[in-house]
Amino acid sequence: MQKKTFAERFQFISDNAKRTKRLEDEILNISMNMSSVGASKILRRNIANKLKSTICEMIKKTILIDRDTVKRVYIDDFALKRREKYAKSMIDIESGKVIDILNSRDYDDVKQWLGEYPNIEVVCRDGSVTYSKAIKDSHCEAIQISDRFHLLKNLTDYCKEYIRIEIKNKIKIEMPMVREAETKYSTETNVKYHYKTKWELILAVKEMISDGCTINEVCRVLGLGNKTVIKYSKINESEKDVIVNTFSPLLITFFPHLFSKKFNYHYLTDLTHSWNHLLKLL
Helix, strand or coil: CCCCCCCCCCEEECCCCCCEEEHHHHHHHHHHCCCHHHHHHHHHEEEEEEECCECCCCCCCCCCCCCCCCCCEEEEEEEECCCCCEEEEEEEEECCCCEEECCCCHHHHHHHHHHHHCCCEEECCCCHHHHHHHHHHHHCCEEEEECCCHHHHHHHHHHHHHHHHCCCCCCCCCCCCCCCHHHCCCCCEEEEEEECCCCHHHHHHHHHHHHCHHHHHHHHHHHHHHHHHHHCCCCCHHHHHHHHHHCCCCHHHHCHHHCCCCCHHHHHHHHHHHHHHHHHHH
16 A cells, blocks of 8 residues: 655645745845845845855746737847857847747747747848748748848948959059159168268268158168167267277177266277277287
8 A cells, every 4th residue: 555645735835845935035036136146145144045056047937928928029049159059049129138049040940939929020130041931931920120230231241342343453552752862872772781881871861861851761771770860960070080980899898888878989089099009019
């Protein structure tokens, strides 16, 4: 003989429930105004130890949509796993909330899915032919509207393609005019290496500037920097002796402090002569 267990039923708790109705109402009231993580922290601190997954399951069960009242919707697909698996969502245009989600993009599934909402009047969609046919077969009198994003995107693509085909060989861009003063000196590349001494290079900079060349043109022709051209243009004839009397690179090795700061050119010239005289004695 089988044993049967009889349990008394109470109004404050549902059949086979582990939570009272008052606790469920309190959980829903708190979680509706914040995220499930925040609601879980408040419930753990004051009421009951409930995880965010439990709260999410309760919210999903309590949200019931009256499908007869849905009239204007927007349908669009999204990727569950990019380039492999896609799903489709339905959004109420009036409230802006997600109504339903379909785990497929096939014609038969979309047609059956839309048929579950008998009073649909307006459907906003992308340019898919499959969706257009499914909407027409499930709601023949519904108005189909192409969404703004895909409409503008298709229009832009067609315009770009038309412009590319029609005028691809008809646009001529004139090359910028080269100043006569610049062409006079730009016959060869790396012109600065054709000068034997630094003073000749300085004279070339001065000559180009006097002929009307800009600093950028001088830099482009001689391969110098802007600061170098400006510095060379300000050098006077009185500084020629300092520049011509070059010094040995060994000075940098033995006297590095001379090159860490600005130094006196006249002192450096005397030091160079002394160094050259010392090398002759050796």
